[in-house]
Amino acid sequence: xxxxxxxxxxxLRRSARRLARELGPATVADLDDATRAKRLxxxxxxxxxxxxxxxxxxxAPLASGVEAAIVAEALGTAVADVAFAGLVLGADLxxxxxxxxxxxxxxAFASSLTDPAVVYGPETAxxxxxxxxxxxxEDVAYVLVPEGPGYRLAQVSADGARDGPARAEQxxxxxLTRSVRTIPxxxxxxxxxxxxxxxxxxxxxxxxxxxxxxxxxxxxxxxxGVLDITVAYAAERxxxxxxxxxxxxxxxxxxxxxxxxxxxxxxxLHASWAVDDLEPxxxxxxxxxxxxxxxxxxxxxxxxxIQVHGGMGNTWECMVHVYLRRALLSSRWFGDDGEQxxxxxxxxxxxxxxx
Amino acid sequence: MMDFRxxxxxxxxxxxxxxxxxxxxxxxxSSSTDDEYWARQGEWHTTLYDAGFFGLSWPERYGGHDxxxxxxxxxxxxxxxxxxxxxxxxxxLVQGITVHGSEQIKERFLPGIISGRERWCQGFSxxxxxxDLASLRTTATRDGDxxxxxxxxxxxxxxxxADWCFxxxxxxxxxxxxxxxxxxxxxxxxxxxxxxxxRMINGITSEFGQVLFDGARTPATNMIGExxxxxxxxxxxxxHEREPGELGYVARYAKTVKDLESAVRTEPGSFRSDQRAAxxxxxxxxxxxRLHVRRRLSERLDGIDHGPGGSIDKLLMTWVEQxxxxxxxxxxxxxxxxxxxxxxxxxYLYSRAQSVMGGTxxxxxxxxxxxxxxxxxx
Numbered sequence: 148x149x150x151x152x153x154x155x156x157x158x159l160r161r162s163a164r165r166l167a168r169e170l171g172p173a174t175v176a177d178l179d180d181a182t183r184a185k186r187l188x189x190x191x192x193x194x195x196x197x198x199x200x201x202x203x204x205x206x207a208p209l210a211s212g213v214e215a216a217i218v219a220e221a222l223g224t225a226v227a228d229v230a231f232a233g234l235v236l237g238a239d240l241x242x243x244x245x246x247x248x249x250x251x252x253x254x255a256f257a258s259s260l261t262d263p264a265v266v267y268g269p270e271t272a273x274x275x276x277x278x279x280x281x282x283x284x285e286d287v288a289y290v291l292v293p294e295g296p297g298y299r300l301a302q303v304s305a306d307g308a309r310d311g312p313a314r315a316e317q318x319x320x321x322x323l324t325r326s327v328r329t330i331p332x333x334x335x336x337x338x339x340x341x342x343x344x345x346x347x348x349x350x351x352x353x354x355x356x357x358x359x360x361x362x363x364x365x366x367x368x369x370x371x372g373v374l375d376i377t378v379a380y381a382a383e384r385x386x387x388x389x390x391x392x393x394x395x396x397x398x399x400x401x402x403x404x405x406x407x408x409x410x411x412x413x414x415x416l417h418a419s420w421a422v423d424d425l426e427p428x429x430x431x432x433x434x435x436x437x438x439x440x441x442x443x444x445x446x447x448x449x450x451x452x453i454q455v456h457g458g459m460g461n462t463w464e465c466m467v468h469v470y471l472r473r474a475l476l477s478s479r480w481f482g483d484d485g486e487q488x489x490x491x492x493x494x495x496x497x498x499x500x501x502x
Numbered sequence: 503m504m505d506f507r508x509x510x511x512x513x514x515x516x517x518x519x520x521x522x523x524x525x526x527x528x529x530x531x532s533s534s535t536d537d538e539y540w541a542r543q544g545e546w547h548t549t550l551y552d553a554g555f556f557g558l559s560w561p562e563r564y565g566g567h568d569x570x571x572x573x574x575x576x577x578x579x580x581x582x583x584x585x586x587x588x589x590x591x592x593x594x595l596v597q598g599i600t601v602h603g604s605e606q607i608k609e610r611f612l613p614g615i616i617s618g619r620e621r622w623c624q625g626f627s628x629x630x631x632x633x634d635l636a637s638l639r640t641t642a643t644r645d646g647d648x649x650x651x652x653x654x655x656x657x658x659x660x661x662x663x664a665d666w667c668f669x670x671x672x673x674x675x676x677x678x679x680x681x682x683x684x685x686x687x688x689x690x691x692x693x694x695x696x697x698x699x700x701r702m703i704n705g706i707t708s709e710f711g712q713v714l715f716d717g718a719r720t721p722a723t724n725m726i727g728e729x730x731x732x733x734x735x736x737x738x739x740x741x742h743e744r745e746p747g748e749l750g751y752v753a754r755y756a757k758t759v760k761d762l763e764s765a766v767r768t769e770p771g772s773f774r775s776d777q778r779a780a781x782x783x784x785x786x787x788x789x790x791x792r793l794h795v796r797r798r799l800s801e802r803l804d805g806i807d808h809g810p811g812g813s814i815d816k817l818l819m820t821w822v823e824q825x826x827x828x829x830x831x832x833x834x835x836x837x838x839x840x841x842x843x844x845x846x847x848x849x850y851l852y853s854r855a856q857s858v859m860g861g862t863x864x865x866x867x868x869x870x871x872x873x874x875x876x877x878x879x880x
Contacts, residue, residue, distance in 0.1 A: 402817070
């Protein structure tokens with residue numbers, strides 16, 4: 148039992164943090180700098196991080212959930228406006244189906260936001276959501292179709308889902324750093340050729356475990372990043388002739404936030420390890436524990452950050468709402484704390500549950 | 503190597519411990535709710551020790567086993583799984599003596615602490631020196647080869663059964679308050695010491711006590727550290743007194759959560775959705791602490807750190823204990839208010855002490871803000 152990074156993991160952590168810090172947005176205005184965002188996406192692509200869960204040839208992924216979570220946390224810390232988790236999860240699903248990796252660009256997957264979408268019939272019956280489809284990517288998303296005791300992969304077009312106010316024409320939701328597309332009901336399914344395996348319930352549980360681990364890691368990163376800027380602000384901003392960070396009322400809220408971040412890191416690390424090293428349903432349960440804790444913690448930490456930033460924290464150009472908005476999407480994606488508690492209750496408190 | 507799984511050696515140890523516990527679980531009531539636990543805690547300590555399951559990560563030459571700290575995690579997890587009492591909470595005293603004591607002091611005191619043959623209490627707090635510990639007024643005055651002690655200590659855990667008191671006292675009244683303190687090991691069985699029990703809000707009487715010193719004596723050779731080094735010794739101790747990894751309380755919380763879960767499972771349909779959610783949240787919190795301890799004790803493989811990080815762990819532990827305590831109350835039936843002996847009520851009331859003992863949550867937050875976050879002091 149040793150939860151420390153391997154030397155390779157520590158190096159990945161350092162390089163992912165460095166890259167995200169250098170190319171991520173430093174200000175809200177930076178979010179409109181398309182050249183920078185393109186360089187960021189290219190750098191993440193060049194680093195090979197989209198392919199972390201691709202098939203190395205024998206059905207195993209290139210890297211474990213731990214490495215994927217290390218990158219997710221680093222991108223969250225810098226609120227890096229680049230698609231990542233959705234594409235890694237899409238590749239993970241394709242690997243489980245034994246489908247060749249998408250030819251031109253990575254493919255995300257469609258979900259009810261809480262669960263990977265399972266479609267019965269030739270077209271979708273309810274609106275679906277795709278996180279992390281960017282303009283430079285394929286305009287399709289994976290869904291699952293029941294087949295025998297399991298599922299096979301299909302895809303739907305994620306195009307033509309760009310109506311709505313403000314940034315929605317580019318496929319943006321509340322998170323200013325990652326796209327969310329809505330696919331209206333009635334989208335036609337298309338075949339994904341050359342699938343060598345049936346996706347089982349265990350595959351789905353393990354894929355969900357990865358989703359829970361990556362969204363939890365992203366939340367840890369968001370907490371780390373927003374706390375860094377908030378502590379710096381509290382040390383600098385002066386009122387009554389002294390830094391506001393010298394007041395215990397402020398200090399204690401920031402201390403609480405730091406503790407929440409540390410506890411979140413502990414559960415998120417475990418969830419990322421569990422993806423490949425525990426039985427799928429145990430891994431998913433570990434993911435639910437992590438997500439329940441991280442989602443609640445991140446909400447409190449981001450709200451604290453806004454409060455400590457005072458009036459400034461309630462203006463659009465202050466970065467803190469970028470963190471909060473990212474936390475809101477990461478919390479809801481794969482289910483927020485309330486959703487996870489409901490599932491844990493079912494597993495642990497009901498007689499017909501798993502335990 | 504990031505791996506939450508047991509190594510072969512850890513797995514072997516776990517299996518051996520599990521088999522032993524199946525035969526040797528004393529089935530004591532919870533420490534937080536029952537005087538019987540405290541009456542038999544010493545016996546449990548020596549039983550665990552004699553079987554080779556206590557003092558795992560401490561030096562072999564003092565009676566430990568020189569194992570990596572993660573073995574303590576395994577011990578706590580298996581105690582919890584078996585519903586056995588937690589291990590005695592002594593790690594902080596061992597750390598304090600190890601860091602500050604001379605070789606002679608270590609050889610004299612560590613074996614007895616670790617084996618449970620000599621029992622200890624910690625004489626820090628006083629009626630007028632709680633959070634402001636350095637303002638304490640108990641004096642230790644040199645008289646020949648001895649120190650003579652006068653004063654009043656309070657909120658002293660295990661004072662009724664202790665053979666020794668780990669006493670923080672003022673040895674020099676003429677220097678600034680943090681600099682005039684020294685740490686002394688004082689034998690409890692002597693005429694100048696009177697021990698009085700304190701009743702906690704949940705009714706238990708044998709955890710907390712107060713100790714009155716009236717001309718009590720201890721040899722000067724029983725000083726731990728140098729004269730005037732007392733504050734630093736005390737800070738080393740409290741930095742570990744705060745750590746769930748040293749305390750082993752995770753086992754107690756996990757046991758309570760298990761009991762709550764089985765209560766809900768036994769009568770499905772008779773619990774409201776908010777009660778079910780409270781139990782599930784208590785489970786999430788307890789899991790968090792279990793995994794957090796694994797992470798923190800793994801980090802110790804790089805070397806032990808006596809810094810302020812323990813304050814983070816203490817706050818997390820406090821939130822867990824109080825979440826679990828509140829859940830116990832929330833799912834309890836009417837007897838929680840109609841019967842003063844109700845277990846859920848006692849668990850809940852005891853949990854309120856966790857944000858005070860070992861340094862209040864407010865003190866921990868001051869430490870985190872100034873020493874970890876680097877915020878300016880007022």
